Amino acid sequence: MVTEIKKTSWVAALSILLVVCLIPAAVYAQGSGPSDDEVNAVAKQLYCPVCENIPLDACGTTACEQWRGVIRDRLAEGWSEDQIKEYFVAQYGDRVLAEPPREGFNWVVYIVPMVIFVGGGVLFITGIKRWRDSGQDRTLRRGGKKVPEPDKLSDDDIKRVEEELLKRSKG
Amino acid sequence: MIAEIGFGSLFISLIISVYGVIAAIYGERNHQRKWVFSAKQAMRLVFPLLTLSIGSLIFLILNNNFEVVYVASVSSINMPVYLKITAIWGGQAGSMLFWSWLLAGFGFIVTFRKWDRDQDFLPWVIAICLGTIAFFVVLNTFFENPFVRYWQVNQEIVQSFVHPPGGIQVAPRNGGGLNPLLRHPGMIIHPPMQYLGFVAFIVPYAFAMASLITGRSDDRWIQLSRPWAIWAWLFLSLGLILGARWAYDVLGWGGYWGWDPVENSALMPWLSGTAFLHAVLIQEKRNMFKQWPIVLIIVTYNLVIFGTFLTRSGLLSSVHSFARSSIGPIFLAFIALTFIASFWLLSSRWEKFKSRQVLTSFFSKEALILITIILFLGMLVTTFWGVIFPNISELVTGQKVTVGPPFYERVAGPILGGVLVIMVICPLAVWSFVSFKHLGKLLWKPFIVSLLGVLLPIYGGLTKVPAVIAFWLVAFVLAVNGFEFIRRTRLRRRSQSESLFQTISGVFQRNKRSYSAIIIHVGMVFMALGIIGIEFFQTETQGTIAEGQELQLASYTMEYEQLDIFNTSDDRNVARAVILVKKDGQVIDEIYPRRDFYYDSNQQVTIPGVRSTLVDDFYTILVDWKAVTSEGATFKVYHNPLVKWLWIGAWTIILGVVVTSLPDNRSTRAGSRTRGRDGHRN
Numbered sequence: 001m002v003t004e005i006k007k008t009s010w011v012a013a014l015s016i017l018l019v020v021c022l023i024p025a026a027v028y029a030q031g032s033g034p035s036d037d038e039v040n041a042v043a044k045q046l047y048c049p050v051c052e053n054i055p056l057d058a059c060g061t062t063a064c065e066q067w068r069g070v071i072r073d074r075l076a077e078g079w080s081e082d083q084i085k086e087y088f089v090a091q092y093g094d095r096v097l098a099e100p101p102r103e104g105f106n107w108v109v110y111i112v113p114m115v116i117f118v119g120g121g122v123l124f125i126t127g128i129k130r131w132r133d134s135g136q137d138r139t140l141r142r143g144g145k146k147v148p149e150p151d152k153l154s155d156d157d158i159k160r161v162e163e164e165l166l167k168r169s170k171g
Numbered sequence: 172m173i174a175e176i177g178f179g180s181l182f183i184s185l186i187i188s189v190y191g192v193i194a195a196i197y198g199e200r201n202h203q204r205k206w207v208f209s210a211k212q213a214m215r216l217v218f219p220l221l222t223l224s225i226g227s228l229i230f231l232i233l234n235n236n237f238e239v240v241y242v243a244s245v246s247s248i249n250m251p252v253y254l255k256i257t258a259i260w261g262g263q264a265g266s267m268l269f270w271s272w273l274l275a276g277f278g279f280i281v282t283f284r285k286w287d288r289d290q291d292f293l294p295w296v297i298a299i300c301l302g303t304i305a306f307f308v309v310l311n312t313f314f315e316n317p318f319v320r321y322w323q324v325n326q327e328i329v330q331s332f333v334h335p336p337g338g339i340q341v342a343p344r345n346g347g348g349l350n351p352l353l354r355h356p357g358m359i360i361h362p363p364m365q366y367l368g369f370v371a372f373i374v375p376y377a378f379a380m381a382s383l384i385t386g387r388s389d390d391r392w393i394q395l396s397r398p399w400a401i402w403a404w405l406f407l408s409l410g411l412i413l414g415a416r417w418a419y420d421v422l423g424w425g426g427y428w429g430w431d432p433v434e435n436s437a438l439m440p441w442l443s444g445t446a447f448l449h450a451v452l453i454q455e456k457r458n459m460f461k462q463w464p465i466v467l468i469i470v471t472y473n474l475v476i477f478g479t480f481l482t483r484s485g486l487l488s489s490v491h492s493f494a495r496s497s498i499g500p501i502f503l504a505f506i507a508l509t510f511i512a513s514f515w516l517l518s519s520r521w522e523k524f525k526s527r528q529v530l531t532s533f534f535s536k537e538a539l540i541l542i543t544i545i546l547f548l549g550m551l552v553t554t555f556w557g558v559i560f561p562n563i564s565e566l567v568t569g570q571k572v573t574v575g576p577p578f579y580e581r582v583a584g585p586i587l588g589g590v591l592v593i594m595v596i597c598p599l600a601v602w603s604f605v606s607f608k609h610l611g612k613l614l615w616k617p618f619i620v621s622l623l624g625v626l627l628p629i630y631g632g633l634t635k636v637p638a639v640i641a642f643w644l645v646a647f648v649l650a651v652n653g654f655e656f657i658r659r660t661r662l663r664r665r666s667q668s669e670s671l672f673q674t675i676s677g678v679f680q681r682n683k684r685s686y687s688a689i690i691i692h693v694g695m696v697f698m699a700l701g702i703i704g705i706e707f708f709q710t711e712t713q714g715t716i717a718e719g720q721e722l723q724l725a726s727y728t729m730e731y732e733q734l735d736i737f738n739t740s741d742d743r744n745v746a747r748a749v750i751l752v753k754k755d756g757q758v759i760d761e762i763y764p765r766r767d768f769y770y771d772s773n774q775q776v777t778i779p780g781v782r783s784t785l786v787d788d789f790y791t792i793l794v795d796w797k798a799v800t801s802e803g804a805t806f807k808v809y810h811n812p813l814v815k816w817l818w819i820g821a822w823t824i825i826l827g828v829v830v831t832s833l834p835d836n837r838s839t840r841a842g843s844r845t846r847g848r849d850g851h852r853n
Contacts, residue, residue, distance in 0.1 A: 035714075036712075036714055036805070036807075037711075037713055040713055047573045047575060052431075052432075053431045053432065053575065054424075054429075055429075055575075057424075058424030060423070093570055093571065094570055094571070094572045095570075095571045096573070098575035098576065098577050098578075099573070099574065099578050100564065100572040100573070104568070105567055105568050106564065106572065108560075108563075109557070109564070109572075109574060109578070112556055113552060113553045116549075117549060128538070155602060
């Protein structure tokens, strides 16, 4: 009986010791609730509402630390990433998002470069085609059975002439 | 007294600049050389005057004259001398003065070149350089005066340059000190490089305008501009890379580029400047697209002014701060005026600058370079649009938005890919004409070698398709350049009997420009490697650990050894963690992430501890710690593969530019020395 009590108390003591030892480690490793990485994964997609152009995960100000705290709390409450983002947008406006949301006037930011790219591309290709068609030496265009020598001068010759000119210009 | 000297010389330099502009134009219009000569002397005089002005400011900073508002805002008693000197560009007024001083210096150098062949350009170059200097000096004199002082008038502190009636000069006991973020070695060299790059582009612009105004449509202005543009490009590149390095080392977010408006404002002139250098090449070689370099240098000039305006002012952060500021509208008016005037001039000369040559093949060198220019312009337009859109949005909808990295990266990725594809083909393409068949013949061997760039990453367990494509392109560019070099060396070996070393140096000598271009492009590819590494493969973790505990990331383990907190002699409080970096259980390095708190400016800086190798960087930041017990600290850890190649690439580019700037054909020079002055090329 005595040995049994001894045994039980040993087990109890050991378990308590184990728990005591593990608690800080567990607290350090995990904290209670979402991990830092989970918080940062959401914070990364948001921008600090006070400092210009700094993602929330990298911002060192106290305000941002508190906002990361908000994200942590919301995650602990089971909110999804999108819900948290919506919450921040509702609180601080669209500027907390890394990109303007695709709605209303904001479409302009996405459409203008596309229009310029497509327009520029079309202009470039039609321009060059028209240009090529107006070129005098059409044989070149078809694949060139002739040796192509539109300038009658090789690059090296041109270079030498240029170098001579340069030399003279330098006096 | 010193402040009066500084402001006085600033004011006189303004009067002389304005006089110079008027004298140059008057002399040219009335064909009176003496007026142009006088304007030239004016341009020479502005530099010593501005040197005196900036020298006075340096003196005031070194002497801790905190009665000067600017000195009090950027300096403090305990700052070391080298930091006090860098404090000149630590604020807006000082950086504008520094800008004008640099431009005056370049103007000074330009006046000493031989103008015999280019007399017609001279008055216009003077007018444009001095006009730009005058604009900045006006801002410095009337709006952002670095010599304004504190005065006490009836118990009230006022800021004024002139002595207010009944005022007593007062000075704070100590200054606020330079922003600690700017106290990094990268930040000491970065702004001068950036500004040198900005300012050096003004000279090619001046030549371009001179060419337009005089109607001289040959490529003389290009010849005169090219060395300036190359150095400007180098300085701008150095400025960008040092800025990136600074961000990586000081900002503590594990990256080097955040697409922030200020970064973008430095990138934009670089993009148009790079496009300009390529357009210059086409004009030189083929005498084609002669309007392009002019358009690009006009755009670059305006982006330089825009960038200068944006970098220090922070005015684009909000429409309201822009409207409130006094210099914002003036800057905008200046940019609008020069932009419209330049393009009006160009349109009036459009026909004159039209080229008679035609594009004959999509694979010719000129066509490929043209596509490169368009890709750069695409990136430029996107960046510009992204920078200004938040303001447009605020004006239209009243709501502010952020245009962040995802917006730019969507375009930057494919454009970088496109540029790499062109860099594969371009070294093999020739001017004026090349067939696809011909290209294919030259491409198949490098192509096979480049497959290593696909197989190795896949063998290493890489699954991201865009990354594999990017690696393949990088390998392809390197292979093409390698093969091309070997081919040329062989050709020369066959025709000449000399040692391998002689052959290689001979090949370089023979075509220095194209080889320096290869070096620069290889540098760009190395940089691309760094970008791919960090963009596709960066991983991170964060955790709070006690001393002796570990955090793991990628193949690394870090062990938190201890934390030391101490004060330094330069007024800092440092919290410095000692971290053991382990791989496979073995300690391989010791790094020290730390947090510096600056007492004078009441600000803190997070300096990461980094272990950097050719393969990857292990980057740790001390986020937080328990000050009393010192038993636990929070670390943010990044694993950044290949990022070192970004810096290696940058050094390679510098090497390339230095090679291209070496004197032409050294053997000829050596020969000419023995043969006498008129030794000709053999």
